[in-house]
Amino acid sequence: MPPGGWTTCRHCGGPIGGDGAADAPPGFCCAGCEGAFKLLRGEGLERYYARRCLDPGTRLLKPEAEDALPPYATHVTVDEAGEATLHLMVEGLHCAACVWLIERLLTARPEVTHARVNMTTRRLTLRWRARAADAEAETGTGDHGARRVLDPVLAVGYRLVPYDPALLGRETNRAERALLRAMAVTGFATGNVMLFSVSVWFGGDMGPVTRDLMHWLSALIALPAIAYGLRPFARSAVTALRGGRANMDVPITLAVLLASGMSLWETARGGPHAYFDAAVMLLFFLLIGRFLDSRARGRARAAAEHLLTLSGVSVTVLEPDGTTRGLRPDVVPVGATVLVATGERIGVDGLVAQGVSDLDASLITGETVPQRIAAGDRVFAGTLNLSAPIRVTVDAVGEGTLLAEIVRMMEVAEQGRARYVALADRVARLYAPVVHALALAAFLGWWLAGGLPWQEALLIAAAVLIITCPCALALAVPVVQVIASGRLLREGTFLKNATALERLREADTVVLDKTGTLTLGRPKLSRRAPGAGGGWTPDDLRLAAGLAVHSRHPLARAVAAASPEARPLEGVREHPGEGLSWPGPDGPVRLGSAAFCGGPADLGETGGAAPGPTLWLRRGAGDPVRFRFADSLRPDAAATVAALSARGLQVELLSGDRPDVVAAVARAAGIETWRAGQTPADKVARLDALRQAGRRVLMVGDGLNDAPALAAAHVSVSPATAVDVSQTAADVVFQGDRLAPVVSALAVAARADRLVRQNLALALLYNMVTVPLALAGMVTPLIAAVSMSTSSVVVISNALRLARRAGARPLPPALPATTADEAHP
Structure with missing residues (x-):
């Protein structure tokens, strides 16, 4: 216990006192917090208190009463195997320690099979083995045991609410507004402090009294601005240090504090060395870099964020008595009928019950041409009704929609640990001891060996701390990955694996399935051919x-x-x-x-x-009369095969169909190497043979019946109808009738790899040039801040080039759809 007793709660960090304080246990603001503290101690998770950083604006919440909790039952989905899934948003999430604690508390439950918290979106994805009867008996809620599973997290003060992307958007906007306010304060202070600094620099015969007055006026303006503007960096630094590690914000915070503290000391003793101008301007430029980083990441995630916002449209539900009412999409009951007006965006998944219209499904399929829909056709949330009003029978809402599945795939693609990401992370972790050692060596060397005053030596050390911050290195890979995922998403191509881009870039052989891949998988009646046989x-x-x-x-x-x-x-x-x-x-x-x-x-x-x-x-x-059928080739199949060959890839066709049919399709598509009569085992054996020959195979096959071959390939791509997106075993899934997304994905992967290498090279070159200059005393803290922010902006700007569509090798014009029958002699 502290000598003066506890003044803040040992669990939530709130003040001790106020209503009910007389009954509160010592060291806690209430009995609930004491219970939560004992729970963590009992589970052996007390390390959480040493690792966390409590943001004054985002405290832990008080454990809530049962009647204050949201109804989880309506948001739980249970699959055929009896596994329940629930998507929640965590309120009160501070830092990585909170993520660690929540995941540990949940995975400690024997029935929980998966618990993952996304720090960026604050989404908790939870899966557990549901015991419906027991759960209803225990809780009376019919939530398949959700309340029982979530109890430990609720007990320690986190609030769990159904996932709402709008809340995330408000949180992101709040953080950016805070950065803008800090920029405004430090920018205002910078301009005014520079007026006094210019007076000192060019004051000529200015005496020490006037100089000290200028320094005190500078301190009066700069120090409050520094205290306000340093908070984003200081919070992160304190969090890292409490966890026994150092991050990029530790040297930044240390450098600003050193420059400010040394300047105040000099001003108090009437010395000539005061650098308030450098400290506040340094912070101003650092905040500009942090804000630009946030905006660039926001732009890179624009496609996924746009999809999230589309799920928030209001839905008009048709009641049995003929009246209508507006509801949020996530609360619309399955089986209800909704009205979709002309020009309105659909908010649910379902089947058209009445009406004929045109649908803009470009957000789902990547196809810009509207598609005709009529009764019995499936429609998806996020698509736009263009021509006429329709009625839709709902079969999926909220987290069960295709739109939600696509966003989840985007999160998976962005969170993965690709090779370059792991490399950048390792370098970023190792830099802290090296940077601090260099700064200390610079200070001691210039002060003791170089004969400089300690104030000037300290400024050189601060410049070293700032200029060696690996912001550019930390941004080099993830920004490229996010932009690449967003670009492919806009084209109707979804990454289901975070390392798919790297493996696509390594592919040198493409193996294609026939039915549903080279062909559309939709048989059509062949032209009439009279003669013997019907x-x-x-x-x-x-x-x-x-x-x-x-x-x-x-x-x-x-x-x-x-x-x-x-x-x-x-x-x-x-x-x-x-x-x-x-x-x-x-x-x-x-x-x-x-x-x-x-x-x-x-x-x-x-x-x-x-x-x-x-x-x-x-x-x-x-x-008897015979009707013959053939499956149409995809309209751009031959053009795509030609483009793959032009990229230097070896192309093969594997099919389970008869040799004459496979030969006709191969000839129409321009493929020389083909094999017919292939069983799933034969396809896997062929892929194994290619791998043993040193080839890295990209398998393109139907997502449902080619699962073994897709899993055996180095990387796999699958054409799929919208309902198959979450079912296919492929790493990459594309929508639409064209095969061109395969070439586009390869082009994006190759370009992303080049940009990652360029970014890593830029980050390395920056450090090779600037670190020696800083150690040589040729860089002031102000110049160090400008150069560090510039390096981050350059890396982000280079990555944003990937958002442009340039770079993909253009395909020849698509040919009219050709059937295997028409290609057959």
Whole structure:
């Protein structure tokens, strides 16, 4: 206990006193804080108190009563395996020690499988094995045990509320406003102090009394401004020192305090060496650099932040009685019907129940051309309704939407520990002892060996502390990663792994799957080809379409799409695995497999193997008619393969289809090396063989049925429909019908790698040039501050070049969609 007793609470840091103080335990402001303190002691987590830094503006909150807690039940989702997921925002988060404490408290629970706190967004992602019946019995809330799991965190004073991106935006704006205020104060002080300094410098016969007056006036202006402007750096420095480590703000804080303290000492004793101007101007330039860094990071994350804001639009819910009401998207019940007006952004995921319109889905797919939607089509939060009002049946809201999944992937991509990030972090950790040793050596060398007054030697040491701050090095890699992720996101390409960019840059071989990758995976009816083996007529097509509309089979849907004017027939019966039948006026009609319809199973028009999937139509005892289908190539497949080859990549095609079909697709796409009849195991074996040959393989395959091959590759990319984004095993997922995002991702990865290397080189060159100059006494603290801030701005500006679309090798114009059947001889 301190000699004078406890004046602030040992747990929350608040003052002891006020209402209820008589009943408060010694050393605590209330019984709740005492209980929280004992809880941490009992769990062996008391190191938290030594590591944390309590921000006066962001104190720990008092443990809340049960009735004051938000309802977690409506925000819990449970998957088929019984694992519950909850996304929360942590209020009262101070520093990395808070992150450590929260994660330790949660992972200590046996049912918790994952607990991760994002310091930047303050998002807590929590997963646990739900025990619904027990939870309801214990809490009566039906929240699948969320309250029980969160109790330790709530007990120590953190407030957990449902994740709301708007709160994060307000917090970021608050921090930037604080930096702007500090800049304004220090800038005002700098201008006024310089007036007195210029008078001293050019005062000529100014006597010591007048000089001391100028110094005291400078101190009167500078010291309050320094105390106000130094807070962002001092808080971070104190946090690091309490944790037994040093960060970049430690030498900055030390340098400003040394310059200010030495100047005040000189002024008090009437000495000539006062550098208030240098101290306050140093702080002014440091704050400019910190603010520019914050703004640059904000711009780099603009794509993800824009997506977050889109989820906050109001939703108009149609009630059963026909009335409407506006609700936040996250509280709209699943199954409700929402109205989306023309020009309104959709706030939920769901199916179109009524209406036909055009949809701007560029934020999701990267495609700028509006897509047509009608009843039964799926729409997603964040997309824009362009043409006409529609009604949407809700099937996902809040954290369950595709928009939320994309933002989570962005966070994963930004938080990863890529090789260059780890290198920069190691260098940044090692710099502290070296920098302080250099500063001490500079001070002792110039004072003892160089014969300079201790005041001037101290200023040289301060300049060394400032100029060696590795801000540029710390920013060199993460800013590039964030900008690269944001650029790809705007193009409809999502990074699911933080090291994907590095591995994309290393790829030298591209292996493509056929169905759903080179082709669209949507079969279409081939052109009519009369002849032996079942040539069809328009009459046959109308009859087949009348049956096909009753089935969801892909081939039946292709027949129905080929004859939209056909009328559905009454009395159609579906035979699972075989086809459709209808008791027609001239005898039974069948549409389905060759075995079901009595057609030759494997014979084509010329007696050879059929080059694609088929359906047969038979009227009564007549001869069967064959409908042949082919899968269309992606419109830019050949152009993309040509662009990959132009980049020096070896391109192969692996497919499980028959050799003649694979050969036709390979020929149409311009691929020379191909293999047909490949099982998933065969594909993995081929990738292993390429790896043993020293190749680094980029596998491009369908995200659902090529999972083993995607996992076996050095890096993997998958085309996926929006609903598959979170399911695919690939490192990178792209949307849309074009294959060009593969080339774009490779181009962005290569350019990001060049920018990272350039940034590291710039940071190294900066230190190689400036550190010797500082040690030689040729750099003042003011010049050191300007150069350090400039180096950070240069690194950030260099990284922002990646946001421009220049640099990707242009693709040849996309060709019209080609079917494998049309490419076949």
